[in-house]
Amino acid sequence: xxxxxxxxxxxLYRVPVRQAGLRASVxxxxxxxxxxxxxxxxxxxxxxxxxxxxFLGPNGAGKTTTLKMLSGLLHPDAGVVEVLGHTPSHxxxxxxxxxxxxxxxxxxxxxxxxxxxxxxxxxxxxxLEPESFVEARDEYVExxxxxxxxxxxxxxxxxxxxMKVEIAGALxxxxxxxxxxxxxxxLDVTAQRKLREFVAEYSRRYGATVMLTSHYMADVVALAxxxxxxxxxxxxxxxxLGGLAARFASSKKITVTMAAPPADLSPYGPVIAxxxxxxxxxxxxxxxSGLAARLLRDFEVxxxxxxxxxxxxxxxxVFEEPGxxxx
Amino acid sequence: xxxxxxxxxGWARVAILEQFQYRVANYFYMIGMVAExxxxxxxxxTVAEQRGGAVGGFTAGDLAAYYIVWTxxxxxxxxxxxxxxxxxxxxxxxxxxxxxPVHPVHRDxxxxxxxxxxxxxxxxxxxxxLTWIFRPSLDPSAAEIGLFAVALWGGFFVxxxxxxxxxxxxxxxxxxxxxxxxxxxxxxxxxxRLVPLSLMPTWVQTxxxxxxxxxxxxxxxxxxxxxxxxxxxxxxxxxxxxWTCVAIGVTAVLWRRGTxxxxxxxx
Numbered sequence: 001x002x003x004x005x006x007x008x009x010x011x012l013y014r015v016p017v018r019q020a021g022l023r024a025s026v027x028x029x030x031x032x033x034x035x036x037x038x039x040x041x042x043x044x045x046x047x048x049x050x051x052x053x054x055f056l057g058p059n060g061a062g063k064t065t066t067l068k069m070l071s072g073l074l075h076p077d078a079g080v081v082e083v084l085g086h087t088p089s090h091x092x093x094x095x096x097x098x099x100x101x102x103x104x105x106x107x108x109x110x111x112x113x114x115x116x117x118x119x120x121x122x123x124x125x126x127x128l129e130p131e132s133f134v135e136a137r138d139e140y141v142e143x144x145x146x147x148x149x150x151x152x153x154x155x156x157x158x159x160x161x162x163m164k165v166e167i168a169g170a171l172x173x174x175x176x177x178x179x180x181x182x183x184x185x186x187l188d189v190t191a192q193r194k195l196r197e198f199v200a201e202y203s204r205r206y207g208a209t210v211m212l213t214s215h216y217m218a219d220v221v222a223l224a225x226x227x228x229x230x231x232x233x234x235x236x237x238x239x240x241l242g243g244l245a246a247r248f249a250s251s252k253k254i255t256v257t258m259a260a261p262p263a264d265l266s267p268y269g270p271v272i273a274x275x276x277x278x279x280x281x282x283x284x285x286x287x288x289s290g291l292a293a294r295l296l297r298d299f300e301v302x303x304x305x306x307x308x309x310x311x312x313x314x315x316x317x318v319f320e321e322p323g324x325x326x327x
Numbered sequence: 328x329x330x331x332x333x334x335x336x337g338w339a340r341v342a343i344l345e346q347f348q349y350r351v352a353n354y355f356y357m358i359g360m361v362a363e364x365x366x367x368x369x370x371x372x373t374v375a376e377q378r379g380g381a382v383g384g385f386t387a388g389d390l391a392a393y394y395i396v397w398t399x400x401x402x403x404x405x406x407x408x409x410x411x412x413x414x415x416x417x418x419x420x421x422x423x424x425x426x427x428p429v430h431p432v433h434r435d436x437x438x439x440x441x442x443x444x445x446x447x448x449x450x451x452x453x454x455x456x457l458t459w460i461f462r463p464s465l466d467p468s469a470a471e472i473g474l475f476a477v478a479l480w481g482g483f484f485v486x487x488x489x490x491x492x493x494x495x496x497x498x499x500x501x502x503x504x505x506x507x508x509x510x511x512x513x514x515x516x517x518x519x520r521l522v523p524l525s526l527m528p529t530w531v532q533t534x535x536x537x538x539x540x541x542x543x544x545x546x547x548x549x550x551x552x553x554x555x556x557x558x559x560x561x562x563x564x565x566x567x568x569x570w571t572c573v574a575i576g577v578t579a580v581l582w583r584r585g586t587x588x589x590x591x592x593x594x
């Protein structure tokens with residue numbers, strides 16, 4: 001049974017609309033007009049236990065709305081959602097005790113108290129046995145290097161430090177499913193890496209299912225083998241990271257190192273970079289093998305590599321595609 | 328049950344720790360709150376003196392007792408203001424609450440309950456100073472003190488659940504300040520906060536009998552200052568229980584419907 005089962009999930013937001021100006025303002029007092037905005041539009045996917053999945057999309061794509069429906073914060077307007085066999089919107093204790101949702105821009109710990117006090121509180125909220133609580137707490141303190149942070153009031157911690165204690169607090173009950181929404185937002189490179197390593201280690205140790213959204217592709221590349229891409233609320237892609245480039249990248253890069261390259265290589269294809277004997281072409285996927293063969297035939301080649309464009313470029317290209325239902 | 332007790336103790340502990348973080352600010356806040364009853368006390372004591380020593384059956388000493396106990400009751404029935412819901416929703420705090428495997432009402436109940444323990448301790452010196460200045464007529468029996476303790480917490484529960492239910496309206500629309508203002512104005516006039524209800528016109532007293540406000544304010548005060556018989560006190564505690572149950576019922580309905588509508592804005 002999948003840890004997460006989503007079928008035809010749809011969410012509409014009903015937003016009030018009115019024209020600018022005093023007259024429209026007065027008119028809206030009598031008769032309010034609304035417009036339905038489709039935030040999530042009929043998406044379906046399954047995620048198996050222990051899988052780590054990157055959930056990608058530009059701002060407003062519907063990622064956070066989807067995560068909120070999966071964690072029981074929002075009621076779907078249509079479709080089926082099951083997480084660990086539960087319907088999230090019923091918000092049963094058994095369900096909420098087995099998941100966590102960490103949002104990078106939100107604090108769950110008491111601002112005024114040391115994190116240790118909030119951890120103690122989570123122990124009573126999640127009804128943790130003293131031994132399992134101490135074991136989890138000490139493990140995370142060590143893994144995240146929190147020894148000198150947990151006894152300071154949270155308000156005195158830096159953003160990166162705060163995020164580390166936040167995630168430790170959110171995992172004390174050892175959830176089976178982690179929804180991570182931009183967990184590394186605003187963090188420096190070191191803190192991002194530390195958090196990524198921690199999530200990977202947690203998932204490995206406890207077989208936890210992780211669904212991660214991030215604008216930092218490094219997070220996704222480091223943690224997820226599979227990505228789900230949504231745009232304008234619709235599912236665009238569900239598969240391996242490598243397949244994402246195959247599906248959406250229309251071109252490939254050929255970098256060739258050759259002896260005495262001629263000044264004009266334009267008959268072979270568009271040159272995007274050149275330094276002494278190393279030349280990089282960007283060609284359509286269909287032309288890749290043909291160009292590689294011609295280069296090998298026509299020149300004395302010492303090295304030749306064929307690459308997909310960087311994943312960031314691929315994603316950017318996907319998100320630039322216009323939606324057909326956006327109003 | 329044990330799990331809930333531990334959880335309540337956990338929240339109460341956090342409340343106490345947080346209140347001690349801001350103990351000086353809290354103390355000044357409590358002292359500031361004394362201004363309101365002292366003004367009422369001075370005004371009504373003057374009226375009583377001009378009417379030959381009593382007004383509506385209250386002597387200056389009775390009024391002093393009424394308003395000194397008022398300071399404790401007022402501090403005890405400070406609960407989550409409905410205005411806080413707007414911030415909760417906008418700042419995303421409600422999202423955190425909804426993700427916990429426990430109804431958020433428990434958090435607030437335990438948190439504000441824990442806060443009260445700090446309030447009682449901090450109130451004692453203030454009460455001593457007011458007693459020294461205003462010389463109240465206050466001589467409760469042990470039984471009255473015991474029943475007052477029950478009524479004091481009963482008042483807290485009435486007001487807590489009534490305002491929690493009122494705050495839930497914010498799940499439908501975040502601009503509900505006018506509604507809250509209306510509620511607080513009615514409460515000021517019909518609870519015994521501004522003036523003992525016996526000094527109000529009869530029709531106001533009749534109206535107040537059909538509303539919950541006096542059970543959170545005047546009733547606990549009168550329990551201690553000896554203006555109610557034991558039978559009336561038990562009846563009053565019953566009324567507190569009734570209004571608490573009504574407010575819990577309304578809260579349950581609004582919560583179930585409101586969370587379906589909740590758009591989880593603000594993070």
